[in-house]
Amino acid sequence: MNTKVVALAGGVGGAKLADGLYKVLPPESLTVIVNTADDFQHLGLQISPDLDTVCYTLAGLANAETGWGRADESWNALDNVSALGGPDWFRIGDRDLGTHLERTRRLKDGQSLSQVTKDFCRVWGLHAEILPMSDQPVSTIVQTDEGELAFQEYFGARASQPKVSGFRFAGADSAKAPKKVLEAISAADLVLICPSNPWVSIGPILAIKEIQSALSEKRVIAVSPIIGGKAVKGPAAKMFSEMGIAPSALAVANHYGKLLSGFVLDQTDTEQLEAIQALGIMALATDTLMNSSADRQRLAKEVLEFGYSF
Amino acid sequence: MNTKVVALAGGVGGAKLADGLYKVLPPESLTVIVNTADDFQHLGLQISPDLDTVCYTLAGLANAETGWGRADESWNALDNVSALGGPDWFRIGDRDLGTHLERTRRLKDGQSLSQVTKDFCRVWGLHAEILPMSDQPVSTIVQTDEGELAFQEYFGARASQPKVSGFRFAGADSAKAPKKVLEAISAADLVLICPSNPWVSIGPILAIKEIQSALSEKRVIAVSPIIGGKAVKGPAAKMFSEMGIAPSALAVANHYGKLLSGFVLDQTDTEQLEAIQALGIMALATDTLMNSSADRQRLAKEVLEFGYSF
Numbered sequence: 001m002n003t004k005v006v007a008l009a010g011g012v013g014g015a016k017l018a019d020g021l022y023k024v025l026p027p028e029s030l031t032v033i034v035n036t037a038d039d040f041q042h043l044g045l046q047i048s049p050d051l052d053t054v055c056y057t058l059a060g061l062a063n064a065e066t067g068w069g070r071a072d073e074s075w076n077a078l079d080n081v082s083a084l085g086g087p088d089w090f091r092i093g094d095r096d097l098g099t100h101l102e103r104t105r106r107l108k109d110g111q112s113l114s115q116v117t118k119d120f121c122r123v124w125g126l127h128a129e130i131l132p133m134s135d136q137p138v139s140t141i142v143q144t145d146e147g148e149l150a151f152q153e154y155f156g157a158r159a160s161q162p163k164v165s166g167f168r169f170a171g172a173d174s175a176k177a178p179k180k181v182l183e184a185i186s187a188a189d190l191v192l193i194c195p196s197n198p199w200v201s202i203g204p205i206l207a208i209k210e211i212q213s214a215l216s217e218k219r220v221i222a223v224s225p226i227i228g229g230k231a232v233k234g235p236a237a238k239m240f241s242e243m244g245i246a247p248s249a250l251a252v253a254n255h256y257g258k259l260l261s262g263f264v265l266d267q268t269d270t271e272q273l274e275a276i277q278a279l280g281i282m283a284l285a286t287d288t289l290m291n292s293s294a295d296r297q298r299l300a301k302e303v304l305e306f307g308y309s310f
Numbered sequence: 311m312n313t314k315v316v317a318l319a320g321g322v323g324g325a326k327l328a329d330g331l332y333k334v335l336p337p338e339s340l341t342v343i344v345n346t347a348d349d350f351q352h353l354g355l356q357i358s359p360d361l362d363t364v365c366y367t368l369a370g371l372a373n374a375e376t377g378w379g380r381a382d383e384s385w386n387a388l389d390n391v392s393a394l395g396g397p398d399w400f401r402i403g404d405r406d407l408g409t410h411l412e413r414t415r416r417l418k419d420g421q422s423l424s425q426v427t428k429d430f431c432r433v434w435g436l437h438a439e440i441l442p443m444s445d446q447p448v449s450t451i452v453q454t455d456e457g458e459l460a461f462q463e464y465f466g467a468r469a470s471q472p473k474v475s476g477f478r479f480a481g482a483d484s485a486k487a488p489k490k491v492l493e494a495i496s497a498a499d500l501v502l503i504c505p506s507n508p509w510v511s512i513g514p515i516l517a518i519k520e521i522q523s524a525l526s527e528k529r530v531i532a533v534s535p536i537i538g539g540k541a542v543k544g545p546a547a548k549m550f551s552e553m554g555i556a557p558s559a560l561a562v563a564n565h566y567g568k569l570l571s572g573f574v575l576d577q578t579d580t581e582q583l584e585a586i587q588a589l590g591i592m593a594l595a596t597d598t599l600m601n602s603s604a605d606r607q608r609l610a611k612e613v614l615e616f617g618y619s620f
């Protein structure tokens with residue numbers, strides 16, 4: 001089987017399923033399209049949190065406890081920045097810092113984020129294609145009761161506390177998808193939306209018109225990041241509530257709507273299966289929690305089997 | 311005795327004597343004016359090698375083996391930059407990197423190098439004033455048989471191999487000395503030129519007209535960085551030779567010329583004492599090698615006693 005699978009992913013949760021897919025699929029058959037709307041400048045560095053989390057996770061370099069950052073990490077640079085009175089709210093380890101320094105240098109040198117990511121992935125020995133959703137800047141702006149906040153201001157500095165009323169993806173209207181992104185979607189026989197935050201991780205990817213349009217012709221399966229009304233990690237459930245929507249697997253399926261051919265929800269939420277099917281979406285309830293590498297691979301296999309089953 | 315001493319210093323050798331002075335002088339009585347013409351941009355960071363070497367040395371944070379960089383250092387960031395194919399010829403440790411990141415952030419934010427250095431020195435608990443020679447950029451250009459080279463290109467990437475024919479300090483003509491530099495020189499009863507490279511460490515400081523002019527009214531004592539015709543460290547002797555001057559303590563005294571009231575040379579070179587005195591410069595021959603902290607303090611005491619003796 002000459003499988004061609006595209007996964008859309010944000011950070012930690014998405015990276016886990018992407019890692020499962022990477023382990024169970026044949027080499028060269030997985031492309032991961034990653035959210036870059038969380039990217040930001042910090043300490044003069046161009047930081048791509050989701051790209052790094054996906055790359056580190058698939059390359060086996062990720063910190064297993066946090067899910068982000070590098071394993072076997074030291075914190076000497078940031079500790080010194082902190083001692084000198086500099087900003088230390090965004091936790092950058094020393095190894096991780098090397099990635100940001102070299103990425104920033106190459107971007108300033110005129111390389112595209114796609115090219116830099118490709119070169120880094122080669123060094124890290126990855127046989128999957130990991131692509132930023134765009135080489136142009138797109139920035140998630142969170143609209144809150146305290147006004148508009150840049151994503152890292154909302155998520156990092158303010159710990160997702162302000163009440164959300166909406167989202168804006170600055171730059172998305174004019175941002176192009178890299179050619180490889182469109183080629184990968186075109187060649188894919190299955191597109192999987194990983195269990196990432198629908199609003200701020202997957203939302204920006206879908207906000208790029210060329211990607212939205214390319215996906216409309218594909219079999220797209222989403223995996224719910226909401227289990228039992230709660231997000232495994234991060235503010236997704238809180239965002240649904242604040243937007244006036246009770247957080248649930250059904251709410252996620254409704255959110256993606258017509259884009260979906262299929263939906264995978266957790267077995268905890270099996271009672272929502274019929275309501276999702278009533279939307280005209282094929283649905284599978286299974287154990288979607290990924291606590292171990294074995295979990296990731298089992299879920300990846302089930303999602304793939306489901307995706308190819310109808 | 312309300313001693314006010316100013317020391318002019320470059321990197322490692324200068325920092326050693328400055329450290330001796332710092333240890334033997336009463337608090338608040340030492341000002342070190344440091345060369346910034348080696349400063350450069352690297353990996354997007356604003357790096358001030360001599361300022362950091364002096365600060366780290368006096369604060370007891372320096373790597374005792376290398377004389378530069380931080381003690382108890384890790385190298386994870388640069389190792390990753392290197393693995394990713396980035397430039398690794400300039401050795402930046404992780405702790406050191408924190409200094410560059412925070413300095414760069416503050417400079418971009420509009421703070422002066424003087425202000426940043428003052429803030430850092432306070433964090434590091436220093437009771438001496440450590441001042442950059444200027445807050446404006448001055449860049450040492452080494453004129454060689456391969457053309458003009460930026461200092462770090464010559465010294466770092468090319469390991470001081472190209473043959474030197476001269477020096478140029480770009481920006482020195484228009485650079486101002488910070489007010490505190492001129493105040494410190496004005497208040498000083500003794501100015502010491504540390505055993506740093508006369509061409510590329512002390513040369514740029516003296517190339518700033520306001521400093522040159524302020525020094526002309528002061529008792530200035532230089533300590534020879536050349537011992538037995540060789541530099542303790544670095545390319546100073548090689549530079550003298552390539553400029554057509556046999557490297558010696560006498561050559562250093564001649565180089566500084568009328569600026570000097572006194573000169574301290576190594577006991578190895580005692581036979582040059584009279585020739586130096588014949589220039590109208592008071593001279594002292596003693597053991598100028600600084601292998602230990604005790605050596606630094608002994609030499610500092612001797613130089614101070616000599617400076618105040620005539």
